[in-house]
Amino acid sequence: MASVSMTVNGREVSGDVEGRMLLSSFLRDDLRLTGTHVGCDTSQCGACVVHVNGEAVKACTMFAVEADGAEVATIEGEANADGSLSVIQQAFQDHHGLQCGFCTSGMVMSAAALLKENPKPSETEVREYLEGNICRCTGYHNIVKAIMAASGQDVAAIAAE
């Protein structure tokens, strides 16, 4: 067992974990932060995307001990301090950027990472950035639309087929 401590959504947390414990398991099973979803568990689908030191990573493909000392941000930390939805979350709601919702936490965390490094992405850039996030409902058009809207761009021209 190894002891780990990290900051998750601004809160100091620590625990004793096995070497093989994944960050996704630490977040979900130990911290009970079940907003981070595990879809494929093979680093394909991106439902488990969280931010580690500000960078989007797949929490199912990183060990908890590798996040020792890191600042971790999950979907639970996305909303505003007063509990209202963040700009990205609100845009997903406004533009129907989710159907079953399983991929949504990963989509929102990837979108947040994208808009931080590229505040006004083109539609192509959004689609390329989401290469590692899979929506089993195939609701990509509205996800892309929501992210474009969250970046403050006019989305009327984006097809909604």
Place this chain on the structure above:
Amino acid sequence: MYAFDIERPSTIADAVAALQGEDAQALGGGQTLIPTLKQRLAAPSKLVSLSGIGEMQGVCVGDDGAVCIGGATTHATVSREAAAHYPGLAALASHIGDPAVRNRGTIGGSLANNDPAACYPAAALASGATIVTNNREIAADDYFQGMFSTALDEGEVITEVRFPVPQAANYQKFLQPASRFALVGVFVAKYADGVRVAVTGASENGVFRWAEAEAALSANFAASALDGLTVDADGMIGDLHGSGTYRAHLVGVNTKRAVEAAS
């Protein structure tokens, strides 16, 4: 996953010491190794994470003009920090996997694994890079020894990779869209003393140099110089994504595209 111990040293010396134990295994970004462990295809007794070693991070330019990349540098960092010095290499790094994978996966991990469809081996071989380890320097021509096989000894750690910067270079990756590896990838690099062409994704022996194309392009750096040149389909990987003949054909197509994009 089977159980294992994990250590996270902060220096190369400590990492090398920790790797002396039996069945110890270095862990780079884990983007290949962790899925492998999940499938129980590997059972190390101990993992030594290299991600906390500051002296193995980052991109710099050496006195000889070569771009030096720390072994634990992520693909995302290479794509950002190498762009001004070696744009062809940075472009390759920016298309490995997906953004989240690029934030974890490292150049040293990729080269140590030597997946036959990985991108970095093509860049290292085409650039005549030097793979620097904790105890020696290995020329790329001597380093790659077949599918998943390298010149590294047990417990040896890639601390840095040095890339001589070419006059022109380009990497063309024919994407295998499910895995995001190269179905076939070709890296062309033009140096003052000749052109080097390295092919990944195609051969059952892993990354290789296409000597005939190098000779033709060294004489005339134009896509038309490749007219009539073909790669033997014998020994090419054939699977449900593409036959050996198809891959051999793609080698020619991608090489032409790389030359056109580089010139």
